Amino acid sequence: MKEKQRGKIAEVSGGNIFANRMMSMGIYPGKKITKLSHFVFRGPITIKVGRTVLALGHGMASKIIVEIE
Amino acid sequence: MIKRICLVGNPNVGKSVVFSRLTGVQVISSNYPGTTIEITKGYLKIDEEKIEVADLPGTYSLEPSSKAEEVAVALLKEYQKDGIVVINIVDATNLERNLYLTLQLIEEGYQTVVCLNMCDDTKHRGISINVAALEKLLDVPVISTCAVTGVGIKLLIQRLKETKLTVRSKPDHKERWQEIGKIIEQVQHLEHRHHTLREILEDASVRPFSGLIMAMGIIYASFKVVRFVGESIINKITDPIFFNLYKPLLEKINSSLGQEGSLYSFLYHLLIGDLINGKIDFKQSLGLLTTAPYIEFGMVLPYVISFYFVLSILEDTGYLPRLAILLDNLLHHLGLHGYTIIPVLLGFGCNVPGILSTRMLESKRERFIASTLISIGVPCVPLQAMIFGLLGSFGGFYVGGVYLVLFSLWIILGVILNRTLKGYSPELLLEIPSYRLPPLSVLGQKLLFRIKGFLIEAAPVVLLGVLIINTLLFFRLFDFFSSMFSPIITGLFGLPKETVIALLIGFIRKDVAVGMLMPLGLTAKQLFISATLLAISFPCIATFVVLFKELGFKDLLKATAIMIIVGLIVGIVLNFGIRPFP
Numbered sequence: 001m002k003e004k005q006r007g008k009i010a011e012v013s014g015g016n017i018f019a020n021r022m023m024s025m026g027i028y029p030g031k032k033i034t035k036l037s038h039f040v041f042r043g044p045i046t047i048k049v050g051r052t053v054l055a056l057g058h059g060m061a062s063k064i065i066v067e068i069e
Numbered sequence: 070m071i072k073r074i075c076l077v078g079n080p081n082v083g084k085s086v087v088f089s090r091l092t093g094v095q096v097i098s099s100n101y102p103g104t105t106i107e108i109t110k111g112y113l114k115i116d117e118e119k120i121e122v123a124d125l126p127g128t129y130s131l132e133p134s135s136k137a138e139e140v141a142v143a144l145l146k147e148y149q150k151d152g153i154v155v156i157n158i159v160d161a162t163n164l165e166r167n168l169y170l171t172l173q174l175i176e177e178g179y180q181t182v183v184c185l186n187m188c189d190d191t192k193h194r195g196i197s198i199n200v201a202a203l204e205k206l207l208d209v210p211v212i213s214t215c216a217v218t219g220v221g222i223k224l225l226i227q228r229l230k231e232t233k234l235t236v237r238s239k240p241d242h243k244e245r246w247q248e249i250g251k252i253i254e255q256v257q258h259l260e261h262r263h264h265t266l267r268e269i270l271e272d273a274s275v276r277p278f279s280g281l282i283m284a285m286g287i288i289y290a291s292f293k294v295v296r297f298v299g300e301s302i303i304n305k306i307t308d309p310i311f312f313n314l315y316k317p318l319l320e321k322i323n324s325s326l327g328q329e330g331s332l333y334s335f336l337y338h339l340l341i342g343d344l345i346n347g348k349i350d351f352k353q354s355l356g357l358l359t360t361a362p363y364i365e366f367g368m369v370l371p372y373v374i375s376f377y378f379v380l381s382i383l384e385d386t387g388y389l390p391r392l393a394i395l396l397d398n399l400l401h402h403l404g405l406h407g408y409t410i411i412p413v414l415l416g417f418g419c420n421v422p423g424i425l426s427t428r429m430l431e432s433k434r435e436r437f438i439a440s441t442l443i444s445i446g447v448p449c450v451p452l453q454a455m456i457f458g459l460l461g462s463f464g465g466f467y468v469g470g471v472y473l474v475l476f477s478l479w480i481i482l483g484v485i486l487n488r489t490l491k492g493y494s495p496e497l498l499l500e501i502p503s504y505r506l507p508p509l510s511v512l513g514q515k516l517l518f519r520i521k522g523f524l525i526e527a528a529p530v531v532l533l534g535v536l537i538i539n540t541l542l543f544f545r546l547f548d549f550f551s552s553m554f555s556p557i558i559t560g561l562f563g564l565p566k567e568t569v570i571a572l573l574i575g576f577i578r579k580d581v582a583v584g585m586l587m588p589l590g591l592t593a594k595q596l597f598i599s600a601t602l603l604a605i606s607f608p609c610i611a612t613f614v615v616l617f618k619e620l621g622f623k624d625l626l627k628a629t630a631i632m633i634i635v636g637l638i639v640g641i642v643l644n645f646g647i648r649p650f651p
Contacts, residue, residue: 023242024130025500026166037276043398044407044497046275051163053503055275055394057406057496 006034007066009049014063022064026050033066071154071229073121074113075145077174078158079167080127081502083186085109086216087158088124091226095518099384100502101411102127103429106137108144115226131173135431145179154232155179156225161191161198161213162503164257168249175209176239180232184225185213190505195260203256208235217511267504274391275501284395287388291379298375299454307367311351319349319358339539343588353588355542361535364455364584365528370520372454376418377519378512385507385515389414390499397497403483404438404490405430406497412439416447419523420612423447424619434492438483440616441628444608445635446479448579451527455583456600463593471601474639478605482635526611527578534577538570538585547573561637563644565589568599575603576610598643606636 009031012019022028027049036046042058074091076084080102089095092111098104109124125144126137133139145155157174159167164185174181185200204211210228214221240248273279323341341349342356351363383389389411397407409430416423420443427439448456448471460467487494541547547570555566571585582603586596607629608616617625 020130020132020242021134021498023246024132024169026169026246028243028246036272037280039277039394039398041398043277044394046394046501050165052166053271053275053501055390055397055407055497055499055501057397057498060496060498 004035005068006032007068009033009064010067011065012063013065014060018060018063025054026052027054027064033064071115071120071232073123073148073153074156074229075123075125075148075153076156076158077125077141077145077170078127079129079160079163079170080500082127082158082160082167083216084127084158085124087156087184087186087214087222087225088122090216090219090222092122095514096124097515097518099381099389100387100505100507101384101390102500102502103137103408103411103426104384106140106426106428108140113226115229128170130170131177136428136436150178151180151234153180154229155181156184156229157181158184158186161185161188162194162196164196164198165249165253168252169245171207172237172245172249175207175235176237178234178236180234181209182225182229182232183207183209183211184221185211186216188213188221189215189218193262193265195262197258197260199256199258203252206252206255208237217508271501271504274388275394277395280391280395284392287383287392291383295372295375295379298378299372302371302374303367307371311363311367315362316349316351323349335543338543339536342539345588352584355535355539355585355588357532357535357539360584360587361532361581364580365531368458369451369454369527369580370523372457373418373450373523374516374520376450377516380414380418381512381515381519382507383414385505385512387502387504390501393497393499394501400483401494402487403442403480404487404494405435405483406494408497408499409435409439413443413447416443417450417453418519419449419451420444420447420608421615424612424615427619431495432492434490435494437620437624437628438486438490438494440620441486441631442479442483444612444616444628445482445605445632446475448475448604451578451580452583452604455580456604459583459587460593460596460600463596467593467597470597471604474601474643475604478635478639482631527580530578530611531581534574534581537577538574538581542570557637561644562598562602562640564595564599565591568595571599572602572606576607576613579603579609594647598640601643602636602640605639606632608632 009027009029011029012022012027031049034048036048038045044055044057045061046053046055076088078084081100085096085098085105088109088111091113094109094111096109105124105126111122112119113122123144125141128138128141131142133142155174157171159171171183185198191198200211200213210231212221212225212228214225216222274283340356340358342354342359345353349359351359351367354360393407393410396410400407400409412423412426415426423443424440427436430436430439456471457468550573551566551569554569558564558569559566567589568586571582574585575582583600586599591599616628620628
């Protein structure tokens with residue numbers, strides 16, 4: 001996913017605990033998502049879901065699978 | 070009958086502000102998730118009845134994922150459901166996400182009142198919420214408030230009585246979100262708004278390039294403002310008071326006293342200290358009435374004020390989490406993630422709140438690394454103020470040197486700890502709040518609260534410290550320690566043996582310890598080494614106690630061993646590694 005690109009979350013993989021945690025923050029399949037930025041060397045990624053802006057580690061972000069619009 | 074009230078909500082929705090409004094108890098609140106790390110309790114009076122109110126750390130759901138969240142959920146479970154009323158604080162500008170916890174609370178059967186906070190912020194974001202409809206759909210009272218200004222709080226208290234035990238079916242997570250989707254459709258209306266300046270700035274600060282430039286600008290400006298405000302207070306307010314008002318008064322008292330008797334000379338030594346060239350010298354006399362107040366109020370307090378002034382602005386505007394993103398990569402090499410920047414910044418004020426706030430980190434390993442690094446490599450404001458005051462006269466080179474040494478230590482030690490400690494460090498997961506312009510009155514209150522805290526905690530310890538030091542000095546009890554440690558101090562660190570006293574005093578308070586160095590007439594290099602050693606060696610006793618409470622005895626020993634080893638190595642390296650600067 002590129003910067004400023006929008007999409008729809010297809011799947012949150014990476015185990016139940018992670019998926020539940022994401023779920024409680026409003027990140028779950030079907031939700032619209034916008035990527036705001038990413039940092040080099042597998043640095044953090046910032047996304048916008050609904051009205052929430054989140055920063056999350058590269059590993060976590062790679063577990064959120066997105067269908068690009 | 071209500072017995073207890075718990076304030077529950079997502080992180081950074083303003084629970085602590087509502088708490089202060091309800092109970093009159095002031096607590097620190099900021100614009101970033103995780104300010105509240107402990108449960109704070111206070112009392113609210115309704116109809117002559119005292120009700121306990123508990124302010125809980127923020128949580129996204131009733132299934133906790135950090136220590137602070139665990140604390141919140143554990144407390145909720147401790148009480149009988151019919152014994153408490155839950156005030157669920159909801160961020161009106163982000164209703165959808167917040168409703169997840171709201172529904173969980175109602176489903177679990179808690180008597181809930183929803184407090185729709187930050188309503189003032191919805192209008193210019195083009196959000197309108199139909200409160201009556203929301204109340205109907207949730208079947209619990211919903212009150213819109215703006216806690217920062219106090220709007221709606223009275224109504225909130227009135228409607229507390231309307232709570233009742235509710236029954237709501239428990240869907241699974243997905244069904245819950247579907248339900249929320251339906252609710253949102255019915256109660257929230259969004260108007261399209263063009264990008265405001267605020268949004269442009271918000272976006273720019275999370276992008277790598279523009280973010281870095283903004284960060285450098287903000288850090289540079291913060292540093293300048295801290296120095297400027299601190300120096301202005303010293304030059305315009307405290308120094309004139311000390312030198313033009315207080316000193317003449319002291320000298321009058323001094324000359325009107327007789328000079329006879331051994332009790333007199335003991336008291337004189339305690340209160341005034343030694344005369345330098347027949348005169349009182351605030352920096353060198355070391356008396357209870359001379360140097361002690363001058364260190365605390367003339368050298369340290371001005372910088373405490375200026376530091377917390379700038380920190381409060383950074384906290385309340387919501388910039389700090391953005392700094393966390395930028396530093397995430399670097400801190401990962403130290404086994405930490407970007408959000409550790411908040412405990413570190415708080416640690417620059419005083420190590421105690423810094424170490425306490427490491428609770429916002431997820432794992433025990435991270436908390437150990439962060440606490441150890443803070444107590445070794447983060448000098449508190451009082452210590453920094455004294456280092457500036459003392460080393461500054463030899464030029465910025467030495468002051469910069471202290472920071473350079475500390476920063477290198479951070480990196481080296483962090484990398485070592487990260488490689489040697491078992492386990493791994495979790496990744497960053499952080500909600501980025503939007504920028505807010507904090508009202509001046511709120512900033513002022515917070516600043517006053519912190520300064521009051523500093524005065525209450527620091528002043529007695531400083532006076533007591535100087536009292537003990539002076540008594541021991543008078544009876545020459547330090548000589549024993551000085552000779553015992555002199556091989557290390559003189560042989561390895563190249564310092565005169567009297568500095569032992571200062572290093573020992575560092576355990577009580579760092580600022581007094583640096584103050585003890587003032588009369589010794591050290592060279593720049595010696596001063597540089599001893600100031601650096603004071604920063605990294607044993608933390609002061611308050612920090613020690615917090616380390617013990619947070620880490621437990623075993624990890625405290627580990628941390629202490631690291632400090633002693635690092636202190637020894639740094640002292641030796643600096644002594645033999647640097648040539649005296651001309």
